[in-house]
Amino acid sequence: MPLFGTDGVRGLANGPLTADLALSLAQATAVVLGQGRTAEARRASGKRLTAVVARDPRVSGEFLSAAVEAGLASSGVDVLDAGVLPTPATAFLIADMDADFGVMVSASHNPAPDNGIKIFARGGVKLPDVVEQRIEAAMAGPKLQPTGAEVGRIRRFADAEDRYVVHLLGSLPHRLDGLHVVLDCAHGAASGVSPETFRDAGARVTVIGADPDGLNINDGVGSTHLDKLAEAVLAHGADVGIAHDGDADRCLAVDAAGRVVDGDQIMAILAVAMKERGHLVDDTLVATVMSNLGLHRAMEAHGITVEQTSVGDRYVLERMNEGGFSLGGEQSGHVIMSEYATTGDGLLTGLHLVGEMARQRKSLAELASIMTVYPQVLVNVKGVDRSRANDDETVSAAVAAAAAELGDSGRVLLRPSGTEPLVRVMVEAASAEDAQRHADALAEVVRERLAL
Helix, strand or coil: CCCCECCEEEEEECCCECHHHHHHHHHHHHHHHCCCHHHHHHHHCCCCEEEEEEECCCCHHHHHHHHHHHHHHCCCEEEEEEEECCHHHHHHHHHHCCCCEEEEECCCCCCCCEEEEEEEECCCEECCHHHHHHHHHHCCCCCCCCCHHHCCCEEECCCHHHHHHHHHHHHCCCCCCCCEEEEECCCCCCCCHHHHHHHHCCCEEEEECCCCCCCCCCCCCCCCCCHHHHHHHHHHCCCEEEEECCCCCCEEEEECCCCEECHHHHHHHHHHHHHHCCCCHHHEEEEECCCCHHHHHHHHHCCCEEEEECCCHHHHHHHHHHHCCCEEECCCCCEEECCCCCCCCHHHHHHHHHHHHHHHCCCHHHHHCCCCCCCEEEEEEECECHHHCCCCHHHHHHHHHHHHHHHHHCEEEEEECCCCCEEEEEEECCCHHHHHHHHHHHHHHHHHHHEC
């Protein structure tokens, strides 16, 4: 099994993900990312390489980030320890400080026992697969072992949070004065910085899920558990609720009536607003194949093209970078605004979403009505040979028949899992009953034809 997954190295802390592994990974990162003309020029001028390191508040992040920093410093890299900060803040600070690379210790929306290590290159961009493979290979090779004055130093990055807040506020086209926002910070990395930023932007703020103790991150709160946010919005009579996940790289919302506004709806709102202001490059939005059919219909109605990618924000980012596009994301709330960020940023997204409410003087429900959400049913068919999912003639015929019956009022997607012996069947239709009926029928065909 490769060490790197779709979003860095992730696993049970002190299980597969040990301090030794974190140390070795950091040393290998220094070897690989310490190469190249920029790094050589820095050394030639008598300067050491610099890396920004941050973490979310889960308890294992303390020893894992210490191991990462030890590995980097022992390899001659100066470390700016930013403490607890969101993943997108880390990416921003790498670019802002002209650091050579950076590391975020987080397992995002996973439960507290898990953790992960995400590595960003110069400019705060995610590493391509080939560089991750080089780092993994370098873990078995020789390490950099400078001595004396050549070893790296570890310094507290005292104004890291302030720099990030100033950046976020500077991106806003409109202040949030007069709006009451409930923030759910998932007991995660945004617990301090998100309330501060929304208040500085002018909003009245009520906060839940902002008491991290190292063990409660994502526990019944945050973007994967929106019921408490909806309850709080209703209880406080707020205008909108914004939910982050553990490392705050995603954002989902709740309107004043407690209804969920997902990533597709958020992208629809932002895309139309950005087009009106001339900020939507080539009038194009980048989304994954899992985005709702309603998003496609809404964008078509507003003259916006939707480019589709495989599932995963890294694929969205790749397509955005290839085409120079300014907006993309996923239904799950990873929204990338490339004018201001190199990765999904839940605070940035939430601020701009609420900013549109303030600018247009409309409720979130009114803004979200730009898109009709088609009922969507997803069935995970387990215990099947996923490698044959796209080759079996009977399965393909069943998919084609369902798609033909649905016509323009629905959509069918059959997607083999990349990691498990299962096939995902997704159906969208004009009614939930039709979506469920077709999904169940297709799932049964998959079970019969592809059973292991």
